[in-house]
Amino acid sequence: MAESKEQDALLKRINELAHKNKEEGLTEEETKERDRLRKEYLKNFREAMRSNIEMMRIFDKEGKEVTPEKVREIQRKKGLRDD
Template identity: 85%
Template sequence: MTESKEQDQLLKRINELAHKNKKEGLTEAETRERTRLRREYLKNFREAMRSNIEMMRIFDNQGNEVTPEKVRKIQRKKGLRDD
């Protein structure tokens, strides 16, 4: 899965704070920023993963669709399926 520029920037800043924390420690404001950035990064990651899964169709070796019914229902609700 490719990451967006926003995710790349979040990860870069999270890593900067992690390195600073190892070297010299973080201020209270930096600790709050790190926590906020981690939450935002994970939220974005989960949304992207959920979207990818909801768009996916799974087929067996014989070419029969075996997408789980739970995913099919979500796809129907979003108008991604005709059946």
């Protein structure tokens, strides 16, 4: 949950800067801050998405596991699988 609050705070500030940019423009310092915040937000998002995907197990309609082998290997390396 802490990551979510951090992401919410980043997004809030990014949106504040976007609004200010539309209204009156940004200073050079604010532009640098916006760019830094965007990169941090995307980095965090990608890490969370990767983690979610790596934790998933996929099953077909018959109940047979069809998780891609690449994901299974990652899960094995992380000790999430014992097969």
